[in-house]
Amino acid sequence: MNTASPDQQGYLLFVDEKLVGVVARIERHEDLDKTLWGRxxxxxAFGLCHRAGGTLTFATPEDALEWAVQRVDMHERNRLSPSKAA
Known part of the structure; x- marks a missing residue:
């Protein structure tokens, strides 16, 4: 992965066989908050996982995938819920 940083490990996130995101492991770097190292x-983020603003970090790639699945599920539930008549 080329993120213009020392980060080299990355994963593609797929939900229902669709690419919804890319995560990269944050390596040690003196300019970064030490609490971010290894996250x-x-x-x-793409499609239903697209976000406007803010950076998300996760403890593991599995946590990131869980977030993506929940996000897709939330959108799917909202799409299927009956709309209220005025």
Missing amino acids: WCLEA
Whole structure:
């Protein structure tokens, strides 16, 4: 992965066989808050996982995938819920 940083480990996140995100492991870097070292940063999000603003980090890639699945499920539930008549 080329993120213009020392980060080299990354994963593609798929939900229902659709690419919904990319996470990269944050490596040790003196310019970064030490609490971020080793966490997984959401580098890109697509479709139902697209976010406006803010950076998300996760303890593991599995946590990132769980977030993505929940986000897709939330959108699916909202799409299927009956709309209220005025």
